Amino acid sequence: MSRTALRICPLCEATCGLTLTVEDDRVTGARGDRDDVFSRGFICPKGASFGAADSDPDRLRTPMVRRGGELREATWDEAFDAVAAGLRPVVERYGPHAVGVVLGNPNVHTVAGALYPTVLLAGLRTRSLFTASTLDQMPKHVSSGLLYGDANAVPVPDLDRTDHLLLIGANPLESNGSLCTAPDFPGKLKALRARGGTLTVIDPRRTRTARLADRHVAARPGTDALLLAAMTHVLFEEDLVDLGHLAPYVQGVDDVAAAVRDFTPEAAAGACDVGADTIRTLARELAAAPTAAVYGRIGSCTVPHGTLASWLVDVLNVLTGNLDRPGGALFPLSATDRTPRPAGPGRGFALGRWNSRVSRHPEAKGELPISALAEEIDTATDDGSPIRAVIAVAANPVLSAPDGDRLDKALGSLDFMVVVDPYLNETSRHAHVLLPPPPPSRAPHFDFAFNTLAVRNQVRYTRAAVPLEPDRMAETEILARLVLAATGMHGADPEAVDAMVVDQTLGKAVTEAHSPVHGRDPRELAGLLTGDNGPERRLDMMLRLGPYGDGFGARTDGLSLERLLAHPHGIDLGPLRSRLPQPLKTASGKVELLPRPIADDLPRLKRALGERADGLVLVGRRHLRSNNSWLHNVPALTGGSNRCTLHIHPSDAERLGLVDGARVRVKGAGGAVVAPVEFTEGIRPGVVSLPHGWGHDRPGTRMSHASLDPGVNVNQLLDGSLLDPLSGNAVLNGVPVELAPLDTPS
Numbered sequence: 001m002s003r004t005a006l007r008i009c010p011l012c013e014a015t016c017g018l019t020l021t022v023e024d025d026r027v028t029g030a031r032g033d034r035d036d037v038f039s040r041g042f043i044c045p046k047g048a049s050f051g052a053a054d055s056d057p058d059r060l061r062t063p064m065v066r067r068g069g070e071l072r073e074a075t076w077d078e079a080f081d082a083v084a085a086g087l088r089p090v091v092e093r094y095g096p097h098a099v100g101v102v103l104g105n106p107n108v109h110t111v112a113g114a115l116y117p118t119v120l121l122a123g124l125r126t127r128s129l130f131t132a133s134t135l136d137q138m139p140k141h142v143s144s145g146l147l148y149g150d151a152n153a154v155p156v157p158d159l160d161r162t163d164h165l166l167l168i169g170a171n172p173l174e175s176n177g178s179l180c181t182a183p184d185f186p187g188k189l190k191a192l193r194a195r196g197g198t199l200t201v202i203d204p205r206r207t208r209t210a211r212l213a214d215r216h217v218a219a220r221p222g223t224d225a226l227l228l229a230a231m232t233h234v235l236f237e238e239d240l241v242d243l244g245h246l247a248p249y250v251q252g253v254d255d256v257a258a259a260v261r262d263f264t265p266e267a268a269a270g271a272c273d274v275g276a277d278t279i280r281t282l283a284r285e286l287a288a289a290p291t292a293a294v295y296g297r298i299g300s301c302t303v304p305h306g307t308l309a310s311w312l313v314d315v316l317n318v319l320t321g322n323l324d325r326p327g328g329a330l331f332p333l334s335a336t337d338r339t340p341r342p343a344g345p346g347r348g349f350a351l352g353r354w355n356s357r358v359s360r361h362p363e364a365k366g367e368l369p370i371s372a373l374a375e376e377i378d379t380a381t382d383d384g385s386p387i388r389a390v391i392a393v394a395a396n397p398v399l400s401a402p403d404g405d406r407l408d409k410a411l412g413s414l415d416f417m418v419v420v421d422p423y424l425n426e427t428s429r430h431a432h433v434l435l436p437p438p439p440p441s442r443a444p445h446f447d448f449a450f451n452t453l454a455v456r457n458q459v460r461y462t463r464a465a466v467p468l469e470p471d472r473m474a475e476t477e478i479l480a481r482l483v484l485a486a487t488g489m490h491g492a493d494p495e496a497v498d499a500m501v502v503d504q505t506l507g508k509a510v511t512e513a514h515s516p517v518h519g520r521d522p523r524e525l526a527g528l529l530t531g532d533n534g535p536e537r538r539l540d541m542m543l544r545l546g547p548y549g550d551g552f553g554a555r556t557d558g559l560s561l562e563r564l565l566a567h568p569h570g571i572d573l574g575p576l577r578s579r580l581p582q583p584l585k586t587a588s589g590k591v592e593l594l595p596r597p598i599a600d601d602l603p604r605l606k607r608a609l610g611e612r613a614d615g616l617v618l619v620g621r622r623h624l625r626s627n628n629s630w631l632h633n634v635p636a637l638t639g640g641s642n643r644c645t646l647h648i649h650p651s652d653a654e655r656l657g658l659v660d661g662a663r664v665r666v667k668g669a670g671g672a673v674v675a676p677v678e679f680t681e682g683i684r685p686g687v688v689s690l691p692h693g694w695g696h697d698r699p700g701t702r703m704s705h706a707s708l709d710p711g712v713n714v715n716q717l718l719d720g721s722l723l724d725p726l727s728g729n730a731v732l733n734g735v736p737v738e739l740a741p742l743d744t745p746s
């Protein structure tokens with residue numbers, strides 16, 4: 001019997017609605033849901049392969065526990081007994097910081113990842129938290145924290161209405177967008193051009209996105225902060241600054257003017273390898289556009305000046321009056337955001353409240369740099385214990401983070417490691433206990449994270465498309481049980497975790513004057529919650545307390561889980577709207593345009609004006625049918641152009657005596673890898689590119705298709721020492737490398 005079921009796609013940030021074909025509890029097809037209020041039928045090749053990814057035979061079905069040195073199948077009870085027995089002694093003997101928590105990217109794509117890690121961290125009280133954010137967008141969080149007082153207040157380019165988009169270090173035609181949730185990003189860029197708007201792309205590679213642009217600037221990698229500082233300089237020099245409606249909400253404009261005085265286009269041109277006249281044109285076009293948005297992503301974050309570049313993106317939006325206005329860059333308002341409090345000064349954002357033990361890296365947003373994970377495990381100091389146990393959820397840092405070989409060894413030396421992951425892969429092979437979540441068709445979906453980054457306010461929820469088999473456990477329950485086992489409550493009812501969160505949240509809400517439930521009885525409110533299980537009741541609570549919620553009866557047509565379930569294709573909540581000053585939580589209650597830590601980092605940027613890379617530098621790239629390190633096991637998503645090759649400009653190749661298709665040795669500070677070269681005019685001379693997430697050739701893994709064409713781990717070229725100092729973000733782009741031919745040309 002064949003039927004259809006709706007499921008929001010978890011495979012990238014675009015969050016498209018899918019219509020799945022289900023036969024005998026197996027997903028046999030996926031197409032775009034034409035009635036989805038947000039994605040309106042859009043789908044990409046990855047989403048179309050949802051069924052293949054979902055039913056991959058290498059997905060683990062049973063927990064595994066290490067016995068006699070080997071991972072063997074076990075029951076869920078045995079597995080959680082082993083977790084409690086493995087973790088508690090470490091906490092009791094070495095203290096909470098000896099337990100490292102590692103959270104990977106898919107946590108932002110699962111309900112479990114949204115609802116339980118915060119509870120786990122609060123219960124454990126460890127400072128040893130490492131996530132994919134420090135391989136990704138931590139510079140943006142730090143910049144937002146400093147500018148707006150809220151690290152999660154990330155302005156999103158208003159793709160549907162802007163007249164001018166300046167896109168920096170992003171390739172949405174392959175990635176489908178990031179920190180800008182927009183189903184059919186490619187279509188939105190085409191629509192921008194069709195309505196007479198302009199698209200400018202800054203990228204050292206001539207990507208598919210760059211080819212769509214009116215102007216492509218192939219700047220030298222790692223120099224965006226210089227380029228943007230020079231554009232800012234031009235705005236002041238040519239009197240193009242116009243804050244418009246923002247004027248009452250911004251402080252520090254004159255300080256910024258002084259801070260960028262030395263960053264003339266002429267001074268920046270050499271380092272960026274972009275003509276001073278081009279830099280001036282970019283600034284003038286930005287200022288002249290009726291509305292405009294500057295948007296920076298991975299290429300502007302994972303570089304030595306990532307936080308400064310992220311800050312300058314917003315500075316340009318502010319100085320041209322484009323922040324917080326339609327057509328510019330706005331703050332979304334998600335259905336599960338907390339009830340907006342009245343505008344006014346807040347507590348601000350603190351950086352470096354503690355430091356990592358070995359290299360003394362400052363924390364950012366409660367996290368330590370994942371580049372420092374290996375040394376925090378393998379290096380002793382007289383300042384506390386090294387990490388002796390790790391809890392890893394949906395993370396594969398052996399491939400995703402710098403120097404995988406060192407991390408691989410470090411993970412192998414742990415007293416205990418528990419991993420929640422569907423695969424036995426490069427990281428999870430070190431687990432003492434491996435807990436496999438069910439495939440996505442058997443899990444519900446709600447975009448807690450991406451709705452806060454979406455180009456349109458909307459809300460959608462899909463329940464599991466296929467029922468869970470009796471021997472499987474929902475990932476929400478796995479994480480709830482993990483919380484209990486890690487915090488000394490092993491064996492308690494996992495629903496108690498949800499009940500505790502509900503009690504705490506409602507208990508606080510009733511005390512807040514601005515809350516719709518102010519003064520009510522939290523137990524009465526808890527009794528009103530609907531939903532089939534703990535996680536659904538928590539979702540109901542968040543929706544009802546949220547900005548569109550029914551306030552538990554206070555607003556008759558407001559949102560609740562019941563109301564959302566009655567709209568299986570979602571509810572549209574309208575275009576993004578101006579929200580300032582409400583989102584600001586800085587001590588001044590204003591946008592603080594030149595925060596102290598930024599000002600203190602500017603001399604480093606000034607020194608970079610004189611720097612020129614004399615050798616080759618490496619950048620990454622993404623392929624449309626990839627997803628970081630874990631989709632290489634799906635045959636439908638590999639092959640063709642999705643290969644781990646070194647892209648190089650023919651002029652560089654000729655100079656180095658390289659032959660197209662031959663193997664080359666690539667050497668960096670952290671090691672060397674061998675990959676085939678692929679000539680392309682689509683990359684600027686002086687730059688080579690390798691994709692990440694490859695290197696599936698380690699023993700003891702079970703990724704049978706991926707290991708057929710394993711590729712190499714680009715992050716082995718890094719030694720983990722190159723970081724953006726303010727955010728602790730790894731430098732993954734613009735990394736110096738040397739090449740040597742391996743095969744003699746025949």
Ligand SMILES: Nc1nc2c(c(=O)[nH]1)N[C@H]1C(S)=C(S)[C@@H](COP(=O)(O)OP(=O)(O)OC[C@H]3O[C@@H](n4cnc5c(=O)[nH]c(N)nc54)[C@H](O)[C@@H]3O)O[C@H]1N2
Nearest residue numbers: 104105106132135136394395396400420620628629630692
């Ligand atoms: N050189 C270089 N390195 C990079 C990048 C780059 O651009 N260049 N990009 C970086 C970025 S942006 C990121 S986000 C990181 C990503 O790095 P990671 O956070 O390590 O994420 P993935 O590589 O996607 O691995 C995700 C893991 O989650 C598992 N998984 C998949 N689905 C689920 C699920 O539903 N539940 C659970 N529990 N597990 C699941 C997968 O099997 C896999 O083991 O990589 C970073 N590394």
Ligand SMILES: Nc1nc2c(c(=O)[nH]1)N[C@H]1C(S)=C(S)[C@@H](COP(=O)(O)OP(=O)(O)OC[C@H]3O[C@@H](n4cnc5c(=O)[nH]c(N)nc54)[C@H](O)[C@@H]3O)O[C@H]1N2
Nearest residue numbers: 169170171175178221222297298299622624626627628733
């Ligand atoms: N198909 C696919 N989609 C994905 C993912 C995937 O692995 N595959 N991963 C997802 C994740 S976790 C993320 S975070 C997003 C990332 O989404 P994007 O930010 O769009 O990531 P990329 O496609 O890697 O594009 C980054 C671009 O930056 C360029 N670049 C490199 N260095 C520099 C530099 O110094 N300056 C400038 N201006 N540009 C530079 C690169 O050439 C590349 O074209 O994608 C998500 N979507």
Ligand code: SF4
Nearest residue numbers: 009012015016044047
């Ligand atoms: S664009 Fe992203 S969310 Fe949409 S179908 Fe493709 S992978 Fe899924």
Ligand SMILES: [Mo]
Nearest residue numbers: 105132135136
């Ligand atoms: Mo990412």
